[in-house]
Amino acid sequence: MRVLLVNDTPKPIAELAQVLRGVGYEVLTHADCAAGLLKAVQDIKPDAVILDVDSPSRDTLEQLSMLNRHAPRPVVMFAADGDDALIRDAIGAGVVAYVVDGLSPARVAPILRVAMARFEQQAHVRQRVDELEQKLVDRKDIDRAKGLLMDRRGMSEADAYAALRQQAMKQGLKLADVARRILSMADLLG
Known part of the structure; x- marks a missing residue:
């Protein structure tokens, strides 16, 4: 499985990339921010997207919404901000897993598997609708x-x-x- 890492925080995500590679995922070059996310996904065609953000900005949510409409993928967001309105906005933009204060490399693989399963279930429901x-x-x-x-x-x-x-x-x-x-x-x- 190919995973695109997107990081708009000052934290390095090399450890996360290493953990993902260790459990068998192909880690694609990560973007420095969510700008141009739709184009990046259309160009490199990852199976899933992981975002590490302090707090999802309006631009990030807009990019995710466009991604969800034009090139849907399971999106996992790790964020420092647990504001209920932001979480609702992120889910509304297509995020299938929003994890607050928890970018623990050991937890990433199971979270990603759950996100993939949830995304497949939602895709089936969307198709049926x-x-x-x-x-x-x-x-x-x-x-x-x-x-x-x-x-x-x-x-x-x-x-x-x-x-x-x-x-x-x-x-x-x-x-x-x-x-x-x-x-x-x-x-x-x-």
């Missing part, structure tokens, strides 16, 4: 297309649905795709 949202959009489009057929062709709901299904089978498309085509043509024709 995305699938359900798409099904809802599909269902709405199908219902709108049925309504359009019922209004313009005087069909019953069952007949409109059967017509959509028949067209989908004929064209080798999903029912929702046929519905979207009908809705788009209706918009075009007014």
